[in-house]
Amino acid sequence: MARIDPTEQSRSRRERILDAAFSAFATRGYRDTAVDDIADAAETSKGGIYFHFKTKEAIFRELMDTTADKLVGKVERAVATETEPVAKAEAAIHAVLATFAGHRTMARLLFLDTMGAGRVFQAETQQLHERFSRLIQGYLDEAVAADAVPPMDTRITSVAWFGAINEVVARWLLADKPGRLEDAYPSLRAMLLRSAGVAAERVGEIPLPVPGHEFPDSAR
């Protein structure tokens, strides 16, 4: 008599809530998402949600954390396939862009909504950004150590890198006709590599804007 493992059953419900919350937060933002919305989307009741999560905030927190974990994991796996320092950095940049390109919603949640959640989450957000820029900084430090790039303040540089990538992604997220995010990769890559002092030969040719494939403008 195959009864469903209650733990399994519960997890599936819990997961369903997380999924629903994820998509709701990403679509409407934290503040504009009511717990009722999540309940509806998860085909549960409000009470059901409060059984699994202490507060609305807790849902958001958990979502932020696991999502960030996923992304970091992807980046690390992508980087692991490379050995040369600069190639590692390139792989990281590409991994981020590729991941977001495939998961617009994830990007939206991670990078756009963090402030919408209000004061409460600023610490959370900061840690997220910190985490990513530290990741980058690690690769830059390696590159410096390997003499692939000259010494520099890798802290500031990595923060700036993160900002640059973040902005390109955000702009793409909000564009009316997004186009393909990966089209931005060559130029962004060149810009970042050069910013770190990677040798011109290694950077290669500087891409020019392809007519008809310009980076999207914010409409209206």
Place this chain on the structure above:
Amino acid sequence: MARIDPTEQSRSRRERILDAAFSAFATRGYRDTAVDDIADAAETSKGGIYFHFKTKEAIFRELMDTTADKLVGKVERAVATETEPVAKAEAAIHAVLATFAGHRTMARLLFLDTMGAGRVFQAETQQLHERFSRLIQGYLDEAVAADAVPPMDTRITSVAWFGAINEVVARWLLADKPGRLEDAYPSLRAMLLRSAGVAAERVGEIPLPVPGHEFPDSAR
């Protein structure tokens, strides 16, 4: 016996409201600021606010616009003192950093809270970011035209520049012990100039992190 011009009088009240709103929004964010809070801070009544502004949103909008105007003005004035393209870009970067260094709250309002306001303001925010990146793009285009830098996709590069600067400022804003924002200038400048392909001689020496003056870490 100089009576106060009623127009003046009214403007002063209006201004008082704007000031109060400015500081409240910058401190607590748009959503977490109640109209009552603004009224209290402006030493007016809620009704008084609604005499001068149609909605809470209108206050925020006006604040965003005028603040952005001020910043753009400062940047343009700083740039105007230079003639050489790269120097213009440097001046712009420096102007932004210097302005924000002096007006933390302004920065907070412009760059951190925009999303906190919710879906309604995404268009507004986009325009703001757009405006700044276009400003940068203008200088980059000039530099390309003057052969100060090689041809490139100035659209993406300027978006990335904006993102880089934005992130450095934001990180500083949220730091517990901010330090001096201008300490970040040399490295940020070098990073940006190199990213655009400015000649190494022109960029000059790459600054190293000064022990004890590292870029602030996010607390906790």
Place this chain on the structure above:
Amino acid sequence: MARIDPTEQSRSRRERILDAAFSAFATRGYRDTAVDDIADAAETSKGGIYFHFKTKEAIFRELMDTTADKLVGKVERAVATETEPVAKAEAAIHAVLATFAGHRTMARLLFLDTMGAGRVFQAETQQLHERFSRLIQGYLDEAVAADAVPPMDTRITSVAWFGAINEVVARWLLADKPGRLEDAYPSLRAMLLRSAGVAAERVGEIPLPVPGHEFPDSAR
């Protein structure tokens, strides 16, 4: 140990709200009734009301509809007991008067407050009046078809009938010392029947005012 069916339970609360709203609207009018008033009277919280009804307007709408339904139902049942056309009309008139006589508040809500609700409800109100005058027109048309009365413009006549009845009821509603509404029936009946051209023999004797039982005057 009979537990109350939760559906039942909820309905009873919903009903309690409707009852409270009904009496509040009828007493103070739509605009002068705050949602808080209804909540208090229903011994619920404001939020509780908004769980059951989307807006204040929705409560009013539902009340109007069901009340009208009840009245129409009563009239139709009364009419169904008669076969002769003129008798049907008489039954209808009597049913309206009798119903209102027993339910002053219902009358008040249906006939006096409709405009107090403001522009929003004019359509609703019109439909209500339309509904009743169409009901009357149906009986008049039957009477014409049965040669019980001569041909006439039954549309205008029925509108006028409705107006006449409405006014008599309204005047009674607003009177300080209402007296018995049914005392007005004989004269109103005679007036209406004659207005439709019912034969004098069928109408019978024209009632004279009974001293001491005059139709109430508006006080002051």
Place this chain on the structure above:
Amino acid sequence: MARIDPTEQSRSRRERILDAAFSAFATRGYRDTAVDDIADAAETSKGGIYFHFKTKEAIFRELMDTTADKLVGKVERAVATETEPVAKAEAAIHAVLATFAGHRTMARLLFLDTMGAGRVFQAETQQLHERFSRLIQGYLDEAVAADAVPPMDTRITSVAWFGAINEVVARWLLADKPGRLEDAYPSLRAMLLRSAGVAAERVGEIPLPVPGHEFPDSAR
């Protein structure tokens, strides 16, 4: 040096306010008309209004009174041209319909908005209705005295008359495609005269509905 008489000047302003209020109340109803609206329409300031009138209610009251006076005046003048009792009644009916036909707004104010004003005005409204039905009753009593109609309860009959007329006017007011109010006169006249027992010869032929000129339906 022809200075404008200050009294005159003041009255003109006062009148302008009344006019503006009249049209505003008639268009949007009492509750939905803000004092600001009136001020704007009268090209004055809110303060100016409160100089001339103690409260918003006072404006409405005065408007109701003078408007009713005007209408009563018209009716009485029309009736004065007739000597025969039934003709007087006919003249009165016609005068009301004709006046309203020419002044939709006046009708709206007097007959539709009275309740919208809320509890406060019910006394006022009642007096208005009372006044008109007493006017009618006077003519009916004369007719009875002159043996033009048989004895009856003229109190109820006149109330019913008033209601009948009122409803026809109201329906016309709210119709989408009003048509001509006076088209309703023949049938309404016949209905009313018959209701009072006026001899068939005197009433004349009963009008049938003219195809294409039916009394307007409430749209939708």
Place this chain on the structure above:
DNA sequence: AATGAATGAGGCTTCATTCAT
């Protein structure tokens, strides 16, 4: 575990009225 009803604090906005100038 889950449900749905209930709560109540709090948010934004409107508007009649007052008042200093």
Place this chain on the structure above:
DNA sequence: GATGAATGAAGCCTCATTCAT
């Protein structure tokens, strides 16, 4: 007389959270 700025009491509605079942 007139103006427009200011007041503050309501008003309607939302929503995170709790709770009986």
